[in-house]
Amino acid sequence: MAIPIIVQIRWRPNADESSIGCSRIGQAVAPNKTWQSHRGCSDDGHLQLGATDRVEDLPSTPGTYRVIEIDFSVFNDGRGYSLARQLRTQYQYAGELRATGDIRIDQADMLARCGFDTLELPADTDMAQLETAINAITVHYQADVQLGSGSVS
Amino acid sequence: MYIYNEPDRALLAQRTEQFAGQVNRYLAGELAEDEFQQLRLRNGLYMELNAPMLRVAIPYGLLSSGQLRALARVARTYDRGYGHFTTRQNIQFNWPKLEQVPQLLADLSQVEMHAIQTSGSVVRNITSDPLAGVAADEIEDPRPWCELLRQWSTLHPEFNWLPRKFKIAVTGARNDRAAVRFHDIGLQVVDEAGPNTVFRVWVGGGLGRSPFMGQVIHERLPGTQLLNYVEAILRIYNLEGRRDNKHKARIKILVNALGIDVFKVKVDSEWALIQKVQPGLSGEIVEQMRAHFVESRYDPSAPGKSGRLTFDCDRNADFARWVAHNTTLHRVPGYRIIYASLKAPGAAPGDLGAKGMEALAGFAERYSFGEIRVSHEQNLLLAHVREADLYDLWQGLRIHRLATPNIGTLTDMICCPGADYCSLAHASSLDVASMINQRFDDLDHLYDLGDISLKMSGCINACGHHHLGHIGILGVKKRDEHWYQLTLGGAPGNDGAIGKRLGPAFAADEIVEALEQVLRAYLAWRRPRERFIDTWRRLGNTPFKEAVYGDTHHRTDTLAA
CATH class of the missing domain: 3.30.413.10 (Sulfite Reductase Hemoprotein, domain 1)
Structure with missing residues (x-):
């Protein structure tokens, strides 16, 4: 199987709504190369978390990692969205937050809104389709991690 | 009732277009079956025995006459001429064709209606008391809070992939007509609260294969913290609810496995962290929302004309029987709340044809400020009818078989x-x-x-x-x-x-x-x-x-x- 690509999300804020730009920034590291283990930290400051990991159990404060990856073993398991929100809002984690595993382009906007800024996607991802999907909804009721307040929270 | 503003309309238009795109990609073979299933469920579309079934949201059971007319058009154009009102105050259409669903939803979006989150593992339609705003035993109108919850839960980015569906009900009355004890979260306005709204919060109720009554998790939650507290509950549920077995994935199983005390400690500590970054609802937002639901069109001369009701009851026993069973007192003197029974003999409970919908929309415009409500018991209500108008209304309802005087009886099933x-x-x-x-x-x-x-x-x-x-x-x-x-x-x-x-x-x-x-x-x-x-x-x-x-x-x- 082709090695997945890494896509960077760029917010383009406007007055009332925001669009998102997507650009391919590289390839994913081949699996099992640098990771020590789940919850382990690799040499280059990457931390990998799975759905059952909890932010309060991290070996050191989130800010010490350059990249935190949250893995989705199956696309309809939503735990990673809450982990991302906790890291961004409660732990003020400012490094790179990457979504890996089974994620689909129709989920990209909500991943972004929860604070992910890079997505690991299949090598054959259609970038134009991704950009359409991620910008399908630009008006939001809720506060977003990057944008702050929505209309009700 | 709540009228959409520009952002509400923009969001709905975008969502309608997004879903149309997803349907088209599926029909073109570009979306996998498993993914499309999850995406369509989040927009109320089931694949049933005969055809797709589309569940359209009726937020807290409140409809305008224009919306009811639009539902009638949908029933005629895309279905076999009828719809089925559900116990969750929604309406289901059993015969639309998949290819036509995007256009159906585009039609509905013109009257501010949709199927967002009417199925799937997400926060579902917020349900409430069908007598909200008119009941004599009401402490506070729950609908502004329902609408705040509706907006907050609509396309919430964190909670689109919960372990299982999630149902919230709100009541503002002393007598609970919204079954708040049997929802994932139930909210009841607490009495003697003073000027600020305070809720009792129930969690972990539900029916299905393992029925549970909810337990009280907060006795006095300030209304301004409502969204933060619900967010804390949902986050704990999203992280810790079971995902290995769909029959054990509802929050009721989690609450009962942990015990309410342990669950509450987790929620409270999450809530404390949330409050540090989100102060809560401002009083101003709550006041603005309340203003949408203030009803001020009552006729001050209505009580003086109510003598006609006694006169009509005396001369017509059938009418008197209908008044006794299908109407109830309104808190404004001279007015009544009337129930249009969808339980006529031979009718499928909760079903209503397009003609009936249009007739009822007309009656609502003539007699009840153009407003219709759906009850959990699968009947429709006109909530503000002058007593002097009851006889005329009854005659109209009878023509459409909406006046079966059986509300609250065995056949009102x-x-x-x-x-x-x-x-x-x-x-x-x-x-x-x-x-x-x-x-x-x-x-x-x-x-x-x-x-x-x-x-x-x-x-x-x-x-x-x-x-x-x-x-x-x-x-x-x-x-x-x-x-x-x-x-x-x-x-x-x-x-x-x-x-x-x-x-x-x-x-x-x-x-x-x-x-x-x-x-x-x-x-x-x-x-x-x-x-x-x-x-x-x-x-x-x-x-x-x-x-x-x-x-x-x-x-x-x-x-x-």
């Missing part, structure tokens, strides 16, 4: 669509409903039986809330045949209880006779003016069991499965 429409169902429910209607067609007999709620589900998923009926009927499948279990003693409100199973199930040709035996036993044992539920509470299942099963040894032998 709640019923899911059952195995005739639903691919989950084990047994037909509509056939049984029809047999019950035939057997109990004598109004005087129905009135003698008094207040009884009969609730029927075609399978253990309990869409018909059989656990909460004074009498519940549950369809089960045995040896490929439809069988029916009776439960007695359920109730949804302040006296909430989960019904108890009476005994072995009955075949389709036995269930109505069994029901009749239960009712005969009630008539034999009741004290003067004692309701069915009170007789049952006094005596329990035993005398009913004896009445129904008689020679129990014989029945056990033949029915053991």
Whole structure:
């Protein structure tokens, strides 16, 4: 199987709504190369978390990692969205937050809104389709991690 | 009622277009089956036995006449001319074609309606008291809070992939008509709160295969913290709810596994962290929302004209009977709340044809400020009718078979669509409903039986809330045949209880006779003016069991499965 690509999300804020730009920034590291283990930290400051990991159990404060990856073993398991929100809002984690595993382009906007800024996607991802999907909804009721307040929270 | 502003309209237009794109990609073979299933469910679209089924949201059961007319057009254009109102105050269309659903939704978006989050593992339609804003026992109108919750939960980025569906109900009255104890989260405005709204919060209630009554997790939650607190509950549920078994994935299982005290500690600590970054709702937002629901069009001269009601009742016994059973007092003098019964003999409970919808929309415009409500009992209400107009309205309703004077009686039953429409169902429910209607067609007999709620589900998923009926009927499948279990003693409100199973199930040709035996036993044992539920509470299942099963040894032998 082709090695997945890494896509960077760029917010383009406007007055009332925001669009998102997507650009391919590289390839994913081949699996099992640098990771020590789940919850382990690799040499280059990457931390990998799975759905059952909890932010309060991290070996050191989130800010010490350059990249935190949250893995989705199956696309309809939503735990990673809450982990991302906790890291961004409660732990003020400012490094790179990457979504890996089974994620689909129709989920990209909500991943972004929860604070992910890079997505690991299949090598054959259609970038134009991704950009359409991620910008399908630009008006939001809720506060977003990057944008702050929505209309009700 | 809440009127959309520009961002509301923009969001709905974008969502409608997004879903149309997803349908088109699926039809073009660009979306995998498993992914499209999840995406369509988040927009109310099921693939059922005969065709797709689309569930359209009616937020907290409130409709404008224009919206009801639009539903009638949808029924005509995309369906077979009718819709089915559900126990969650929504409406379902059973016959749209998948390719037409995007256009159907585009039509509905013109009247600010949609199918967002009416199914799937997300926060579903917020339900409430059908008498909100008009009930005499109301502490505060719950609808502004419902609308705030609706907006907050709509396309919430964190909670689109929960372990399972999530239902929230809100009541602002002393008598709970929204079954808040039987929702994932139930909210009840607390009395003596002073100027600021305070909620009692219930969590972990639900029906289905393992019914639970909710438990109180917060006795006095300030309204300004409502969204933060609900967010804390949902985050704990999203992170810790079971995902290995869909039958154990509802929050009720988590709450009961941890125990309410441990669950509360987790929620409270999450809530504390959330409050550090999100202060809560401003009083200004709450006030703005309240302003949408203030009704000020009442006619001050209405009470003076109410003499006509007495006059009309005296000269027409049928009308008087309808007034007694299908109307209730409004808190504004000179007005009544009226129930249009969707339980006419021979009709499928909750079904209404396009003509009926349009007629009711017209009556709402003429008599009730153009507003219609859907009740959890699957009837429609006109909430603000002048007493002097009741006779004219009654005559109009009769033409459309919407005036069956059976509200609150046995034949005002709640019923899911059952195995005739639903691919989950084990047994037909509509056939049984029809047999019950035939057997109990004598109004005087129905009135003698008094207040009884009969609730029927075609399978253990309990869409018909059989656990909460004074009498519940549950369809089960045995040896490929439809069988029916009776439960007695359920109730949804302040006296909430989960019904108890009476005994072995009955075949389709036995269930109505069994029901009749239960009712005969009630008539034999009741004290003067004692309701069915009170007789049952006094005596329990035993005398009913004896009445129904008689020679129990014989029945056990033949029915053991």
